[in-house]
Amino acid sequence: MLNFSFANPTKIHFGEQQIAKIKNEIPADANVLVTYGGGSIKSNGVYDQVVEALNEHTWFEFAGIEPNPSYQTCMKAVSVVKEKHIDFILAVGGGSVIDGSKFIAAAANYDGEPWDILAKGGIIKSAIALGAVLTLPATGSESNGNSVVSNLESHDKLPFASPLVLPKFAVLDPVVTYSLPERQVANGIVDAFVHAMEQYLTYDVGAKLQDRFAEGILMTLIEEGPKAFSDPDNYQVRANVMWSATMALNGLIGAGVPQDWATHMLGHEMTAVYGLDHAQTLAIVLPRMMAEQKETKRGKILQYADRVLGLDISDEEQAIDQAIAKTEAFFHSVNMPTRLSDYGLGAEVADKIVTQLERHGMTALGEREQVTLDKSRAILLASV
Numbered sequence: 001m002l003n004f005s006f007a008n009p010t011k012i013h014f015g016e017q018q019i020a021k022i023k024n025e026i027p028a029d030a031n032v033l034v035t036y037g038g039g040s041i042k043s044n045g046v047y048d049q050v051v052e053a054l055n056e057h058t059w060f061e062f063a064g065i066e067p068n069p070s071y072q073t074c075m076k077a078v079s080v081v082k083e084k085h086i087d088f089i090l091a092v093g094g095g096s097v098i099d100g101s102k103f104i105a106a107a108a109n110y111d112g113e114p115w116d117i118l119a120k121g122g123i124i125k126s127a128i129a130l131g132a133v134l135t136l137p138a139t140g141s142e143s144n145g146n147s148v149v150s151n152l153e154s155h156d157k158l159p160f161a162s163p164l165v166l167p168k169f170a171v172l173d174p175v176v177t178y179s180l181p182e183r184q185v186a187n188g189i190v191d192a193f194v195h196a197m198e199q200y201l202t203y204d205v206g207a208k209l210q211d212r213f214a215e216g217i218l219m220t221l222i223e224e225g226p227k228a229f230s231d232p233d234n235y236q237v238r239a240n241v242m243w244s245a246t247m248a249l250n251g252l253i254g255a256g257v258p259q260d261w262a263t264h265m266l267g268h269e270m271t272a273v274y275g276l277d278h279a280q281t282l283a284i285v286l287p288r289m290m291a292e293q294k295e296t297k298r299g300k301i302l303q304y305a306d307r308v309l310g311l312d313i314s315d316e317e318q319a320i321d322q323a324i325a326k327t328e329a330f331f332h333s334v335n336m337p338t339r340l341s342d343y344g345l346g347a348e349v350a351d352k353i354v355t356q357l358e359r360h361g362m363t364a365l366g367e368r369e370q371v372t373l374d375k376s377r378a379i380l381l382a383s384v
């Protein structure tokens with residue numbers, strides 16, 4: 001097992017009607033900014049629950065944080081934070097609202113040009129306190145320190161991470177996910193699944209417990225994910241998907257193990273250029289990434305085939321091919337397309353994305369830094 005330091009201080013309130021708990025989580029004298037997206041929270045009752053819970057607080061709101069939150073929109077919110085002397089941000093939404101709010105929280109206190117936080121790894125020395133009400137289980141953003149923000153002018157989609165933007169608390173009420181469109185349900189399941197794979201499907205370092213945690217998340221998503229479509233009002237199904245997504249990227253399964261993230265890096269570029277949803281890009285790339293990297297990942301792919309998929313691994317080559325095919329079939333089982341051509345895209349994507357990767361210095365990706373630009377190109381060409 002590799003050395004690690006682990007702390008996850010986000011307090012989780014999980015279950016029905018838990019939004020009311022935010023009343024006691026936010027300091028009574030705080031100036032609160034409630035941030036949200038395009039308005040789904042107004043039609044599914046979440047906004048009303050938040051308003052009720054904040055009835056003794058002083059609060060303002062900032063709406064319109066878009067999917068793949070933009071630097072441009074976030075900077076408008078930074079102005080509101082400064083003007084209203086905000087000292088607590090409550091993000092109500094999916095990964096985009098939470099990620100955008102993390103950037104707002106850091107940018108408001110940043111000495112210098114906030115874009116540098118993303119483009120130049122600018123050091124964050126302080127951030128406004130943040131809490132989250134999660135409405136879309138997918139990213140794990142509700143209890144991690146990561147954020148991904150897009151610049152609409154330059155077509156950059158760049159991540160930053162800081163423990164200072166870890167939410168102080170997060171409310172996870174599975175009931176609020178009933179209103180998700182099917183496309184977003186699929187996005188969430190696939191994103192969480194690929195997060196577990198990025199931290200699991202690398203090479204063995206003897207981290208038995210982390211492997212079993214990751215396998216548990218993968219198996220839960222494979223078993224419960226399709227039920228979110230066939231039985232969408234089933235609370236237990238929604239609860240299991242929601243908790244799996246949080247656990248997939250809250251630091252626990254990734255502690256002490258090598259991590260990959262090459263699929264995500266290609267995916268972020270595809271969203272920046274073509275506007276595909278984050279998880280749509282992952283479902284396209286991951287099966288081809290597994291095939292391209294099958295030698296370096298051999299041991300773990302076989303372990304995944306055996307323990308997660310229950311395949312016979314006596315013929316290793318056949319088992320690896322089946323594991324890749326079954327992974328793609330799982331994406332299809334949650335109505336997620338897995339080919340560029342499903343979105344009217346073709347081989348032209350390869351050069352375009354490779355140019356972006358090169359521009360961002362992503363020339364040696366993956367747990368062994370073996371995913372060169374040539375390999376990324378091959379992966380994308382195989383994904384048409």
Ligand code: NZQ
Nearest residue numbers: 037038039040067068094095096135139141146179180278
């Ligand atoms: O904007 P509203 O009206 O709220 O609608 C949203 C949005 O249109 C809608 N939605 C959310 N909850 C809903 C709902 N509609 C009905 N009922 C509900 N309960 O869903 C749409 C998509 O929301 P978004 O927040 O964009 O989705 P997601 O949670 O998948 O977040 C994706 C973003 O997170 C980043 C991605 O790159 C992308 O920008 N990621 C963040 C990570 C992190 N912080 O650790 C890691 C991930 O790998 C990922 O990169």
Ligand code: ZN
Nearest residue numbers: 139191195264
């Ligand atoms: Zn992701």
